[in-house]
Amino acid sequence: MNRLDLDTPIGRWVAEYPATARFLESLQIDYCCHGSQSLSQACASPGLNPTQVLEQLRDHLATCTPVSENWLNRPLTELSAHIEQTHHAYLKSELPRLSELIEKVVNALGVSHPELLTLRSHFADLRAELEPHLMKEERILFPAIRQLEQTATQLHFPFGTVANPIHMMEHEHDHAGDELAKIRHVTNDFQLPSDACTTYRVLFDSLQQLEQDLHQHIHLENNILFPRAMKLECNR
Ligand SMILES: [Fe+2]
Numbered sequence: 001m002n003r004l005d006l007d008t009p010i011g012r013w014v015a016e017y018p019a020t021a022r023f024l025e026s027l028q029i030d031y032c033c034h035g036s037q038s039l040s041q042a043c044a045s046p047g048l049n050p051t052q053v054l055e056q057l058r059d060h061l062a063t064c065t066p067v068s069e070n071w072l073n074r075p076l077t078e079l080s081a082h083i084e085q086t087h088h089a090y091l092k093s094e095l096p097r098l099s100e101l102i103e104k105v106v107n108a109l110g111v112s113h114p115e116l117l118t119l120r121s122h123f124a125d126l127r128a129e130l131e132p133h134l135m136k137e138e139r140i141l142f143p144a145i146r147q148l149e150q151t152a153t154q155l156h157f158p159f160g161t162v163a164n165p166i167h168m169m170e171h172e173h174d175h176a177g178d179e180l181a182k183i184r185h186v187t188n189d190f191q192l193p194s195d196a197c198t199t200y201r202v203l204f205d206s207l208q209q210l211e212q213d214l215h216q217h218i219h220l221e222n223n224i225l226f227p228r229a230m231k232l233e234c235n236r
């Protein structure tokens with residue numbers, strides 16, 4: 001436990017201790033798109049005292065049930081399948097559902113709450129970024145990573161090394177992270193107005209769940225799957 005400190009990348013904290021993700025979410029510390037930042041650096045944006053956060057993290061971990069196994073030592077084939085079956089499947093059903101919910105709320109309250117139109121625009125951008133992204137991972141990158149793990153011989157991919165599509169995916173994660181931040185901003189941290197209807201409440205609740213799920217999803221890819229795949233290829 002003491003191996004991890006203020007200089008440890010924040011993504012490494014969550015990779016080794018998945019229970020820290022929820023705690024870091026509550027402090028709005030970015031552990032996914034900027035998971036390579038040290039704990040100290042990651043505290044700067046939300047304006048937190050790194051030493052206090054380190055103490056809180058250690059206290060939090062002391063109350064958690066230890067996880068005997070995490071994704072750092074499971075096969076990449078298993079991890080990529082887990083990402084597809086949980087996070088990709090979730091997005092494929094949630095993105096269309098949320099688009100419909102936003103339309104309903106805009107139609108009902110868009111005149112008195114013009115910020116809903118901005119929300120609709122940011123969500124459309126997020127969806128437009130994510131849908132082709134999932135397809136590229138499922139059809140190109142993940143099969144290549146599984147091949148790398150399951151084949152002992154040198155592989156020649158049409159896109160060069162796996163680092164090439166990985167860097168493209170990381171870039172798209174950054175865009176998705178920016179859109180999520182804009183959604184959080186325009187919804188005033190998902191604070192409901194006093195005249196919010198039930199659909200409005202369901203929408204904000206669902207958007208917040210989407211944010212959490214996407215953070216966890218990007219964390220698994222940026223901080224575990226991608227670096228492990230690149231290391232595997234380098235060691236050939
Ligand atoms: Fe993904």
Ligand SMILES: [Fe+2]
Nearest residue numbers: 137169173221
């Ligand atoms: Fe991704």
